[in-house]
Amino acid sequence: MNHASVISLFPSEMERCRPNVLKIRQCEFVDSIFQLDKLPRDRRPQIAFAGRSNVGKSTLLNRLVGHRKMAKVSKSPGKTRSLNFFLVNERFYFVDLPGYGYARVSKTERAGWGKLIEGFLRGSENLAGLVLLLDCRREPTNEDRQLLSWLNESQLPALIVVTKADKLNRDKVHRKLLQVENELGLPSIAFSSVSGEGKNELLAAIGDLITVKPQ
Numbered sequence: 068m069n070h071a072s073v074i075s076l077f078p079s080e081m082e083r084c085r086p087n088v089l090k091i092r093q094c095e096f097v098d099s100i101f102q103l104d105k106l107p108r109d110r111r112p113q114i115a116f117a118g119r120s121n122v123g124k125s126t127l128l129n130r131l132v133g134h135r136k137m138a139k140v141s142k143s144p145g146k147t148r149s150l151n152f153f154l155v156n157e158r159f160y161f162v163d164l165p166g167y168g169y170a171r172v173s174k175t176e177r178a179g180w181g182k183l184i185e186g187f188l189r190g191s192e193n194l195a196g197l198v199l200l201l202d203c204r205r206e207p208t209n210e211d212r213q214l215l216s217w218l219n220e221s222q223l224p225a226l227i228v229v230t231k232a233d234k235l236n237r238d239k240v241h242r243k244l245l246q247v248e249n250e251l252g253l254p255s256i257a258f259s260s261v262s263g264e265g266k267n268e269l270l271a272a273i274g275d276l277i278t279v280k281p282q
């Protein structure tokens with residue numbers, strides 16, 4: 068049985084096998100970056116979160132850190148176009164990347180974000196991995212695949228979070244996880260910010276990403 072099926076059938080069993088679930092004690096907004104030369108200079112590892120707009124990224128981040136402050140910052144005017152850095156437990160950063168896939172954004176603006184995200188995923192020395200969010204009812208887009216290919220050049224790990232898992236029955240969610248794993252070749256976790264499903268699993272996976280980052 069592969070990873071995805073274990074998770075979706077026996078989440079509590081899985082969580083018992085992962086005693087090192089990361090506990091988020093503290094999370095503070097540090098900076099919004101519009102240019103790559105302004106990245107934080109310290110060596111603490113960074114975990115990036117990406118996904119098309121409306122995928123549930125703000126809601127997931129709130130759920131992970133346990134309060135609303137984080138996504139409030141990320142939603143404030145101007146900061147939806149920047150890389151937003153949050154220091155967690157004074158130990159590592161969560162980096163909230165701009166959502167993509169908006170029809171209303173101009174081509175020029177989109178190209179600008181693309182460059183920023185591409186530069187970051189290809190070049191950030193302290194990036195430890197990417198969490199890519201996909202809506203359980205949608206297919207991965209070209210932009211989703213593009214992000215993964217930029218990251219791949221740096222040979223950094225990524226994992227997929229299939230969001231809004233409460234919108235489908237268990238069987239369909241399970242099939243979606245398998246489909247995503249097959250298509251993208253990455254581990255996937257089902258997540259619902261309504262039920263809290265997947266939260267501990269995701270925290271454990273993030274804990275692994277931070278720990279395995281070579282120095």
Ligand SMILES: Nc1nc2c(ncn2[C@@H]2O[C@H](COP(=O)(O)OP(=O)(O)O)[C@@H](O)[C@H]2O)c(=O)[nH]1
Nearest residue numbers: 120121122123124125126166231232259260261
């Ligand atoms: N049912 C359900 N709705 C969700 C979930 N996560 C987010 N949403 C809803 O999806 C919409 C977009 O969420 P948001 O977090 O703002 O998406 P973002 O644009 O990726 O930051 C909002 O109406 C949320 O309430 C979830 O796990 N389950």
Ligand SMILES: [Mg+2]
Nearest residue numbers: 124125142166
């Ligand atoms: Mg958002």
